[in-house]
Amino acid sequence: MSEAATPQARELPYVMAINEGIREVLREQKDAFIAGEDVAVAGSVYGYCVGLLDEFGSDRVIDTPISEKGIMGLGVGASATGCRPIIDLMFMDFIGECMDEVANQMAKMRFMFGGKATLPVTVLTMGGAGGSLAAQHSQSLEAWLAHLPGMKVVMPSDAYDAKGMIIAACRDDNPVFVVLNKASLAMTMEVPEGSYQVPLGEACIRRTGANLTIVAFGRMVHEAMAASDRLKDLGIDAEVIDARSVQPFDTDTVITSIRKTHRALVVHEAVKFGGIGGEITAQIQEEAFDYLDAPVMRVAAPFSPVPFSPALERVYIPNADSIVARVKETLAL
Amino acid sequence: MSEAATPQARELPYVMAINEGIREVLREQKDAFIAGEDVAVAGSVYGYCVGLLDEFGSDRVIDTPISEKGIMGLGVGASATGCRPIIDLMFMDFIGECMDEVANQMAKMRFMFGGKATLPVTVLTMGGAGGSLAAQHSQSLEAWLAHLPGMKVVMPSDAYDAKGMIIAACRDDNPVFVVLNKASLAMTMEVPEGSYQVPLGEACIRRTGANLTIVAFGRMVHEAMAASDRLKDLGIDAEVIDARSVQPFDTDTVITSIRKTHRALVVHEAVKFGGIGGEITAQIQEEAFDYLDAPVMRVAAPFSPVPFSPALERVYIPNADSIVARVKETLAL
Amino acid sequence: MVAKKKPPAKKKAASARKKTVARAGKAAAKAKKAPARAARGPSDKVLQELHLKMVRIRRFEESAGKMMEDGKIPGALHLYVGQEAVAAGVMQHLSNQDWITSTHRGHGHLVAKGGEFKPMFAELFGRATGYCKGKGGSMHISNMDLGMLGANGIVGGGPPIAMGAAFSNKFKKNKHVAVAFFGDGASNEGSVHEAANMAALYKLPCIFVCENNGYGEYTAQARHQVIIDVADRAAGYGMPGVICDGMDVMAVYEAAGEAIERARKGGGPTLLECKTYRYYDHVGVRGMGLNYRADEEVEAWKKKDAIQSYEKRLLQLGVMTRRKVNAVHAAVNRDVEEAIAFANESPYPEPETLLDNVYNEQGA
Amino acid sequence: MVAKKKPPAKKKAASARKKTVARAGKAAAKAKKAPARAARGPSDKVLQELHLKMVRIRRFEESAGKMMEDGKIPGALHLYVGQEAVAAGVMQHLSNQDWITSTHRGHGHLVAKGGEFKPMFAELFGRATGYCKGKGGSMHISNMDLGMLGANGIVGGGPPIAMGAAFSNKFKKNKHVAVAFFGDGASNEGSVHEAANMAALYKLPCIFVCENNGYGEYTAQARHQVIIDVADRAAGYGMPGVICDGMDVMAVYEAAGEAIERARKGGGPTLLECKTYRYYDHVGVRGMGLNYRADEEVEAWKKKDAIQSYEKRLLQLGVMTRRKVNAVHAAVNRDVEEAIAFANESPYPEPETLLDNVYNEQGA
């Protein structure tokens, strides 16, 4: 692994970091291929598969019909029989079209077979709102996947993690969903060349703080960082944790932080009711009940489908403002 | 409505209460019909549709092909155009086959259309483990549905509620999932004849208690009652709340109880991680933080698919023992 | 990895094609010989309405494309330009009591079903005066009063819903039909398979109109299915499969008329495939700027432009004069301008309305 | 609400049927004339293996039924009795490197693929010595070493997985195939549609074997689809559709042989429909005791019993003697008894093993 070496880093947008992650995997794993709608000739509708067809050819970069059940079944069958498929599900919203293949086949086959099957399959999919793509192209449904024994689910918040987690997911011998965020595609940062892993199941402390722990998922990490800047002025020194992995979830890092800060806020883009924030909140109060000086706060989307109009979508998506407002309200600042 | 009258009650098993609920609906609503796999000629594989074909005929009691997407689409299209369909999804585990129709069409159509569409459709489905039906015929996936704005979800725990909630669901002008439990089919109790409603969104206090509130979903209500008997000997006087409705959830009844008891335990049959218990726990500590003398406890299934072997399924499903054990552990009794 | 050679069964497919194409041929021929004038041919009024429908769709879409490029329309916009003959030819047979389900490329269907420009542009602009109060946008634009069950952001999302609407019609014993529009790409979705089988089984008044424009996004038909004619799948459900020239509004009008009449009479569903083409990119006008189809191909199809060829025919037949035709265009242009002005001046929805319409509160 | 009259396309279906039945007819005829002896006919060894496979399946299932009624087998048990010729005729052409996906009615497929009675009964009994350590049971019984990708509790769950396994074979450029078994009822699932189209598009070595036993649970085929032959759907994917007598193991053997050989040679997928029948109820032996099919119908099919008719033929051909046949039955009975004893004595899985096998811990 190139972790040993010190690979050169350059500014790279999230979208190209995804591209490099897939590219590294296809280079290092001869049994790996990527299949999905318009990933080959078009290079994916997001552009993160550009150049893959040229470098790896049509046997390993495969355009599929519009058949999510078939595509996900391809991932199940091919991974159980010796390949390491990367399956591209264009929008996370389409998971309803293949949820049986995901939930009843992919996640359960190993267990049902008494451990005799191994499914090294990675599913890349795109979640999140922000572009007025309305109710069927903007959802964050990670809570559904995290509720599935046998499945791993990660949400890289930046370019570095996107590349590193795609590589880690594809090296993992379990089904892994890598939930990307479409509003982050153009976000740039320093990304090393070559191959490196960001381990699955490990949260990352983006900022250390003394009296509030903010646990954020995916793109919300950046809103949490912005909010923490403004909270400073209110005398709140927030520690910001990028959960990075939803399943498995890194409870230890979160609990350790809260034992120090005594206050917690969980923020995700998904609808609050039934969102992953409930699970995290429950775990926090189970493990750090006596350390909490205030109820664990949740900031998430309100209980409605994602609206089309920018005027409504703007107020729908959680952001730094709503985080700050929530903290002020709960801590009566 | 026959609520006014005092209808005669007789002992009825859960399965026949379901039958009467559907029967009352088909009698009082001329635009209602029931469609599903083997509901007509076979009277459903659970037997709760027996006699319906004879009474209402093949125009209103309809056997369908094995096509869950088509069946759920039938419910969406027929309800949006003036019918009041009852759609039968034989096993809740099959929802993955039609999750797009449920999540992206049924739950969202009204909102996406700016309120111009009304979908009075009720989906009956069967959840729960206990019969060694293994990983694909034993799941409890209510958390997926409760995370869907636009959808209502109820889980009747006994025969009386099963009949009354089916009638209430079918009279409601929104999509409603009635999640039944296969291990409760033979459970009998007094059920009134004729038509009556059990309102959606209202929890029910099954037993009043002083120092612990147990919030239970579906069949777990009976385990909670059994556990509360044994907790008495340990000096714990538990109040048992049958949540009955998952979406909307009756937070008020639960919070009021906890303000009195200062302790709470949530129990459901679904896998704990990502289960509805997390949401309920989060709401409890948000609204009654200062009243809690101990962390909110959760008792639910461990993180694995449902195993086939009775030897494993027995330890997999939450029961009175695991509830008592959890209480002892948390309250250090 | 795409199958190049035709597999054995191709023969059968071919024969099926001949049979069905023959029908469409007949229709087209009849149309060419003496359409308007023929005793049983459509009236001048119908011929003029077909023309108006196509012009309204074309102008609406061309303007929507511009508005998008001017930043007036957020989100994804899938233009119907090129396929006007299909929506016009089918919708000419439908009343507001007949239902349709549409696709992500749905403006044309709504315009042909009677959609007004003002609330349509307002919806695309995300304004409170839109058909969906700004909550749906292009991919969910709809109007229940017009019998339009919505555009749909899910490919293959419409057919099961249309089948359900057709079930309603049969249940209520009325004579109305439901039409499901879907693309060649959508034909590979399981939802279409299930809906078609159920419609045939229950003999529902449901017409499955496949607008085969040769591509699903950037993937050519030959790269997403082996068959050439989606209509070949009809036999697998026990329903008639018909193919017609989707650039010839008369051919669509006649083929759709037969299918819809059969459905109204209790004859069950039909799979009607219309061979057509979209002029602009999959999404937006220039889209991603990929060259996945040859310019020659695009030009060749444009030569068969549904509106120009139809206008020529109308002039030959004397159904309309050049002046009349120009007047139609001018009037439609005025409508478009007024509608855009209306949309521009319309207010955005108030934030407080966000949580409205999630549930029907009158419920229960 | 079921369509009674045959819609127009029925004619086409009928013709298709004739064509394909002709093929199967040919096969059957050839088989009848001089099968074993014919130069290119199957060897005695093959003929005897086919017989052994069917007898093993029949005995296993009959005993499993008894064990269930004796309360030894928990959960749902779907017996394969009656359909033995299909599993035997297809599996005779497969090695452990060829993959199959099965259904909820999967024991027969696993036995024919080489499954051993001891770990199979142990699995049905929920014991730790079962193929799946007692975690899967009847609906998920599987053996990767034998190339058996599992029974499946989801109707239509297998075909997409088999398509994926066939993709693996093509990707790895080996000559192995994948066979997806599914029922007439499953043919209406969208998953089968999507898998078939993709297999044809990529020309995968995938054979779709539809075991048409005339019912999906308690619903007769005429009440779940209009077509009579599921094979009619093959043309819609551009793959050959073949029908054969699923009660005639030689007919299945020959039809499957052709399809599998074509797949190994890169000729792509085939939809092979085998007309067969299940003797017992949908689930269990007597099941729900509904009378949804006439006793005469059941008896008529039993007259064509795959094993009895085949044994007659083997005796005529002199491939086996009555004594040899009896010896086979006796030996298989011994195997069954030993296996049941083994299962009975086997321990249940330890509660501590519950959370094992959810993830591959060696992962990453």
Ligand SMILES: Cc1ncc(C[n+]2csc(CCOP(=O)(O)OP(=O)(O)O)c2C)c(N)n1
């Ligand atoms: C279930 C689903 N899968 C994929 C997509 C992404 N998508 C939107 S349009 C489209 C192409 C549809 O092609 P076709 O059905 O031929 O319609 P056309 O765009 O040609 O009008 C795709 C793949 C989607 N919206 N929904």
Ligand SMILES: Cc1ncc(C[n+]2csc(CCOP(=O)(O)OP(=O)(O)O)c2C)c(N)n1
């Ligand atoms: C997705 C799904 N829908 C429904 C069922 C319930 N079910 C189990 S077997 C069966 C009938 C299947 O019929 P067919 O495919 O013909 O197979 P057969 O039982 O005749 O062998 C049904 C409806 C299921 N297991 N999975």
Ligand SMILES: [Mg+2]
């Ligand atoms: Mg297309």
Ligand SMILES: [Mg+2]
């Ligand atoms: Mg069958």
